Amino acid sequence: MREDFLVFGRPQIEEDEIAEVVATLRSGWIGTGPKTTAFEEAFRTLIGAKYAISVGSCTAALHLSMLVSGIKPGDEVITTPMTFCATANAITHVGAKPIFVDINPKTLNIDPDQIECAITDKTRAIIPVHFAGRPCDMQKLTALAKKHNLMLIEDAAHAIESDTPQGKIGTIGDLTCFSFYVTKNITTAEGGMITTNNAEWAEKLKIYALHGLSHDAWKRYSDSGFKHYEVQFPGFKYNMTDLQASLGLHQIKRVDKNLKRRESIWRRYDEAFQNLPIKIPAPTSANTIHARHLYTILIDVKETKLERDAFQHELFKRNIGTGIHYTSVHLQPYYRDVLNYQPGQFPAAEYISDRTLSLPLGPSMNDQDVEDVIEAVHDIFKTRASVNSVQVEIET
Numbered sequence: 001m002r003e004d005f006l007v008f009g010r011p012q013i014e015e016d017e018i019a020e021v022v023a024t025l026r027s028g029w030i031g032t033g034p035k036t037t038a039f040e041e042a043f044r045t046l047i048g049a050k051y052a053i054s055v056g057s058c059t060a061a062l063h064l065s066m067l068v069s070g071i072k073p074g075d076e077v078i079t080t081p082m083t084f085c086a087t088a089n090a091i092t093h094v095g096a097k098p099i100f101v102d103i104n105p106k107t108l109n110i111d112p113d114q115i116e117c118a119i120t121d122k123t124r125a126i127i128p129v130h131f132a133g134r135p136c137d138m139q140k141l142t143a144l145a146k147k148h149n150l151m152l153i154e155d156a157a158h159a160i161e162s163d164t165p166q167g168k169i170g171t172i173g174d175l176t177c178f179s180f181y182v183t184k185n186i187t188t189a190e191g192g193m194i195t196t197n198n199a200e201w202a203e204k205l206k207i208y209a210l211h212g213l214s215h216d217a218w219k220r221y222s223d224s225g226f227k228h229y230e231v232q233f234p235g236f237k238y239n240m241t242d243l244q245a246s247l248g249l250h251q252i253k254r255v256d257k258n259l260k261r262r263e264s265i266w267r268r269y270d271e272a273f274q275n276l277p278i279k280i281p282a283p284t285s286a287n288t289i290h291a292r293h294l295y296t297i298l299i300d301v302k303e304t305k306l307e308r309d310a311f312q313h314e315l316f317k318r319n320i321g322t323g324i325h326y327t328s329v330h331l332q333p334y335y336r337d338v339l340n341y342q343p344g345q346f347p348a349a350e351y352i353s354d355r356t357l358s359l360p361l362g363p364s365m366n367d368q369d370v371e372d373v374i375e376a377v378h379d380i381f382k383t384r385a386s387v388n389s390v391q392v393e394i395e396t
Ligand SMILES: *Cc1c(COP(=O)(O)O)cnc(C)c1O
Pocket: 056, 057, 058, 059, 060, 083, 084, 086, 087, 129, 155, 157, 158, 178, 179, 180, 181, 191, 192
């Protein structure tokens, strides 16, 4: 058994970004500044969007996207219940109501064929989430948005690398929101980005993210001399800082290399688990790039004789950290009690919610870490088989 605990989602921090953070600290300019602008430009180039606006988190990105879309109290916004709470919370932040639509249990993405039934005269937008980095069916989603005159705001927190026949994620919808939280494919500790091709929204987003001050107000104390600003909107404090951008500027250079590493760990897991009584992620459809953010297995007690939470605890005892992505948001107390969502409403999301378990997957893992995870998973079945004489097929 592994001696030290393998932390789930441990970030990969290298010497280049450590040196950049230190240089920023010594420079005297640690807030929003030239490095933030440089990171926005690098991100915009990577995605291929016309504009990229940095913010303090993906949650802030989603909130501001709701605002520039003009979504108001009483409006309805369609999204998936199989997501992090921030997606639904951002809808709630502007007083609108999240309308959940069930997922496809294979892709774990919102089922585009069930969306139309949920559209009412109050619906203003659809927020799809590219779960684990597997791109949603953008052809169907853009067609639906166009037909019903809805905004398409994408939660691409897992999807920096995702690509589709319709284009790269971040270039298709009206506004696309990315996350640089600690566990994400690239990290600035906390941070987010919004991409759009709409110049007017890009300008508004910058203003809304910094108190509602006139554009480029961060330069007011710079060496170009003090400039007066105007308050154009009661905005938010959602700006990214140069300290965060110092991490992002180097993390972004490793996007391709790190995706290849995650793809290779993914293949190793697929091969190692194929004869165990657990379900592994569905294969990726042709012509798309899956960003491989989360490797989620399904633990079905009928097959494993062990509930998901017990299975997770067995891995914990073997020093393997795991995650659960996600408990279906409609089952969370606020959404259940205040918005009256009920268990049973979204059977596919609930099926996944009860069984899903995310194994460690990331470029900070070495080959031994990967083998430790595999060995721990196999060991659970071996020990269970001997203790309870449960009939399970074991591949060694
Ligand atoms: C992480 C995450 C968010 C929130 O991102 P933050 O940057 O932490 O605000 C939103 N949606 C999904 C799907 C996420 O995984």
